[in-house]
Amino acid sequence: MPRMQGKRIVLTSDDTMMSSYHGGVMLGFAAIMPRAVLPDWILRYFFCPPVPAGPDGSAQIAPCGMRKVEAALLDFGFSKDEVIVAHPHHLDRAIGPRTEIVGITHDDPMGKIAVRELEEIIGRGPPHNRSKFLALINHPLIREHRPKIVVGGNGAxxxxxxxxxxxxxxxxxxxxxxxxxxxxxxxxxxxxxxxRGDAVPADRIPINRGATIAGIVEVGRGCWRGCAFCSPTMRQVRHRPVESILDDVRVNLLNGQKDIILHSEDVLTYGSRGMETNDELVLKLMRGVKRLGPHTIDISHLSLATAHQNPGLIRKVSEVVGVGSDQKYMSAWIGIETGSCRILEMHMPRKALPGEVGRWPQIVQDCYRLFDEESWLPVASLVLGLPGETAQDVVKTIDLVESLKEYTGLILPLFFTTITGTKLGGTKGFGKDDALPEHWQLVGLCLEYNLLHLKKLHSLYKERMSAGPVVHAALTGINLMADIVLNKYMKRMKRGEPPN
Ligand code: SF4
Structure with missing residues (x-):
């Protein structure tokens, strides 16, 4: 087939999704900034550099979800001549008159999820993720050849x-x-x-055909905790067999990835249907991954309640992975969501199980102490403005965040967004105009915490990242600039005032 004819099915996404992030996935959060604050060239060179491209214009690493879809198409019977995971900068080699479908995977195409309040705080135009997604669907070749555009992924x-x-x-x-x-x-x-796609049985989740961004490997899907605002909880809990997980690790390592991030909603409950951990199986999985020889292993995500119930498992996982010796630290994505037991009871009644809802702040603090002892770096989310939240509830979250200040990590305060199909799907989302002074204090406090710890995280991440000294010097400079630029917003918010 002449190249310019294109492939029949082209899987792709925009630059904010198709990036190596220099090996530090957290740099991807820069995609929530508007172009007026973070120009395209800074985003591209320092935060979201494009994934490497193959000679045929294919993307050599791609989001895990896109890899799964690629594998499913090939398993279904489509040939490699019909399907390509295309690099967004080389669509001229993928899209042509033969192209009938462009499948786009996106986590946040309209910028409605990730730290949405930043757009409102800064007030300088749309975030990169939205503008780049809109530019992609209006790509001249898509306009010319008019394939059907299908958008899937967490943000569809x-x-x-x-x-x-x-x-x-x-x-x-x-x-x-x-x-x-x-x-x-x-x-x-x-x-x-x-x-609407159904749940796929765990043993039928296909093996990827290429490397994934950040070396993400799916361990399982779904969550039984049932938080009212959350979409993973709508999926039935399933865990993939150890061998399938290891196959995906092998595919990553064979295709150039060195670091692996194991992903499910709670990696510590691998092999279990409820709250009891299956330590033997979790450790078997960890040993299996470790034996394959990645440079580092990280976890996305784990439940604080599970960690609290079984601190011994965290310590054993640390030992198997070699945290503190083979790798200096291990990052883990977690959900704190609130410091208010009342809000937890109202919208997340199973979040603390088997612990008691009334002990949630203590559970969070105990876990942070444990993470600190074991050199685990938590990246946590908070949800602001859940229905019924009062100033007193927010003060409780402020108190909790204050108590965590000395522990290294990141805390992302997210405005509550209504996600279609969740229990709170029919309610109104939370916006700048709804924010109480206490909400601004909390956002300001998180900003202060993050600016404080970002420098340390950058120096810790440095050795893992693929970026050269120029990029690191620039990131250090940008960090300092962010300190100066964001300081005035932070001070205003900490006084309980809107940032602008
Ligand atoms: S614990 Fe996390 S993944 Fe599970 S339902 Fe709650 S927010 Fe969702």
Missing amino acids: WELMDEDVGVDHIYLGEGESEFPRVCSKILQGDPVPRVI
Whole structure:
């Protein structure tokens, strides 16, 4: 086939999703900044450099979800001549007259999730993730050849009420229906605008065919804790067999990745359907991954309640991974969400199990102490403005964050967003105009905490990152600039005033 004809099915995303982030995934958060504050060239060179490209314009590393969809299409019977995971800067080699479907995977296409308040705080135009997504779907080759655009991934729900020129929105697990949807589109059969994919049995989640960004390897899907605002909880809990997980680790290492991030909603409950941990199986998995020889192993995500229930497991995992010897530290993504037991009871009644809801702040503090002892770096989320939250609830979260200040990590305060299909899906989201003085104090406090710890995190991450000294020097400079620029906002917010 002549190259310019393009592939029939092109899987891709924009620059904010298709980046190596210099080996430090947290740099990807820069995508939430507007262009007026972070110009394109700074975003591209220092935060979201493009993934490497193959000679045929393919992306050599890609988001894990996109890799799963690619694998499902190949397993379904499509050939490699028909399907490509395309590099967004080389779409000229992938999209042509033969292209009938462009499948886009995105976590936050309209910028509705990640630290949405920044857009409102800064007030300097749309964030990069939204503008780059819109630029992608308006790419000249897509306009010229008019393939059907199907958007899937964690953020696809954001497009439900948007009229931006997307043909189909795919909600749910891609492997279940996407190959059949492609088949129908290629045959000219009707396909609804919104498609819902079912849960795929764990042993039928396919093995990736190429490396994933940050070496992310799926361990399982779903969460039983049932938090009212959360979408993973809508998925049934499943864990993949150890061998399939190790196969995905092997694919990553064979294709150039050196670091592995194990992903599920609670990696510590691997192999368990509820709150009891299966220590033997978790350690078998960890030993298996370690034996394959990655430079580092990290975890995304784990439940604080599980860690609190079984601190011994954290210590054993540390030992197997070699935290403190083979790798200096281990990062783990966690959800604190609130310091108010009342809000926890109202919207996350199972969050602390088997611990008591009333002990949540203590559980969080105990875990931070444990993480500190074991050299684990927590990256935590908070949810601000959940329905019914009062000033007193926010003060409790402020007190909790204050008590964690000495521990290294990051804390991301997220405005509550209504996600279609969740228990709170029909309620109103939270915005700048709803914020109480206490909310601004909390955002200011998190900003202060993050600016304080970012420098340490940068120096810790330095040796892992693929970036050269120029990028590191620039990042140090940007860090200092952020200190100066954000300081005035931080001070204002800490006084309980809106940032602008
Ligand atoms: S514990 Fe985390 S993943 Fe599970 S339902 Fe709650 S917010 Fe979602």
